Amino acid sequence: MRSEEHLLVDEQLISAKEESDDKTTAEKEITETVIPDKPRCLDEEYEMVYHKPKTLVDVSMHYCPGCAHSLVHKLVMEVVDELGIQEQTIGVAPVGCAVFAYDYMDIDMSEAAHGRACATATGIKRLMPDRYVFTYQGDGDLAAIGIAETLHTINRGENITIVFMNNAVYGMTSGQMAPTSLVGMKTTTSPFGRDVMEYGEPIRVSELISHLPGAFYVTRQAVNSATAVRKAKKALMNAFRYQKLKKGTSFVEIIGNCPSNWKMTPIEASKYIDDEMIKTFPLGDIKLPKGEDLKLLEEVK
Numbered sequence: 384m385r386s387e388e389h390l391l392v393d394e395q396l397i398s399a400k401e402e403s404d405d406k407t408t409a410e411k412e413i414t415e416t417v418i419p420d421k422p423r424c425l426d427e428e429y430e431m432v433y434h435k436p437k438t439l440v441d442v443s444m445h446y447c448p449g450c451a452h453s454l455v456h457k458l459v460m461e462v463v464d465e466l467g468i469q470e471q472t473i474g475v476a477p478v479g480c481a482v483f484a485y486d487y488m489d490i491d492m493s494e495a496a497h498g499r500a501c502a503t504a505t506g507i508k509r510l511m512p513d514r515y516v517f518t519y520q521g522d523g524d525l526a527a528i529g530i531a532e533t534l535h536t537i538n539r540g541e542n543i544t545i546v547f548m549n550n551a552v553y554g555m556t557s558g559q560m561a562p563t564s565l566v567g568m569k570t571t572t573s574p575f576g577r578d579v580m581e582y583g584e585p586i587r588v589s590e591l592i593s594h595l596p597g598a599f600y601v602t603r604q605a606v607n608s609a610t611a612v613r614k615a616k617k618a619l620m621n622a623f624r625y626q627k628l629k630k631g632t633s634f635v636e637i638i639g640n641c642p643s644n645w646k647m648t649p650i651e652a653s654k655y656i657d658d659e660m661i662k663t664f665p666l667g668d669i670k671l672p673k674g675e676d677l678k679l680l681e682e683v684k
């Protein structure tokens with residue numbers, strides 16, 4: 384048996400619901416009278432101006448707001464979509480913030496131990512030379528613990544694409560100094576700023592590897608503005624297409640925002656790239672195919 388007090392509460396609840404139902408009906412009436420008078424577009428009048436690549440898995444990513452990783456994942460997947468190579472592409476994920484890249488890219492992927500992505504990709508490409516194989520690596524992964532694998536892989540001219548996210552810190556492990564940290568940059572292991580006498584100059588990986596005979600295409604891009612994003616996508620598209628030529632390694636460095644470890648807002652981080660990062664890491668192509676190779680490129684367009 385419900386007490387009187389309970390019955391009173393029930394009545395109040397019922398009358399509140401009726402009020403809200405009435406409101407909904409009234410709102411509905413207004414909507415029905417207003418909307419038909421509005422001009423409407425026919426389906427064929429709409430133009431699709433943007434859609435998410437179908438190879439990018441529809442889940443929330445774990446990246447911090449304003450992080451460049453999510454954007455570059457999307458660009459790589461757009462390239463895979465547009466080239467129609469989802470079934471032929473194999474990616475190698477790093478250790479670092481992008482360690483879960485395989486959860487976001489709907490392609491075959493392998494995880495590599497920290498710094499060993501290039502070695503893993505070498506094995507995959509040699510076993511399956513008709514596949515498009517790429518590594519996705521941070522600066523700690525590629526330029527610190529994995530520098531030996533990186534140099535030897537490119538020196539051998541392995542026919543893979545390397546996507547190198549340079550955010551100048553060890554992002555995942557809370558912002559320690561990386562080989563690419565700027566001179567004077569404050570990190571958790573250089574709290575007074577990177578001192579050249581103690582740690583040397585930042586390593587300009589793209590310039591360094593461009594001297595290796597196996598490097599076929601080397602470019603440095605960013606994703607901190609709409610224009611930069613468009614250029615970065617074009618570079619990634621070229622890098623994947625060049626694999627068809629079997630002429631060597633294509634290398635796309637991306638200067639990426641890490642707002643969390645730079646202790647900046649996403650907007651400040653984008654500005655920091657334009658104001659500071661590109662002084663040490665100028666954007667643009669560093670090594671381009673030439674001569675006979677240029678003619679060959681026309682064939683894979």
Ligand SMILES: Cc1ncc(C[n+]2csc(CCOP(=O)(O)OP(=O)(O)O)c2C)c(N)n1
Nearest residue numbers: 478479480497521522523524552553554555
């Ligand atoms: C063999 C080994 N050494 C060290 C680590 C610790 N560790 C994990 S991620 C990382 C650095 C990641 O930095 P980076 O490659 O620049 O990627 P980001 O997170 O900045 O994208 C380190 C040192 C590890 N996981 N394995």
Ligand code: SF4
Nearest residue numbers: 446447450480554641
């Ligand atoms: S720590 Fe930096 S690199 Fe890692 S997810 Fe956050 S913003 Fe991105």
Ligand SMILES: [Mg+2]
Nearest residue numbers: 521522552554
């Ligand atoms: Mg990093």
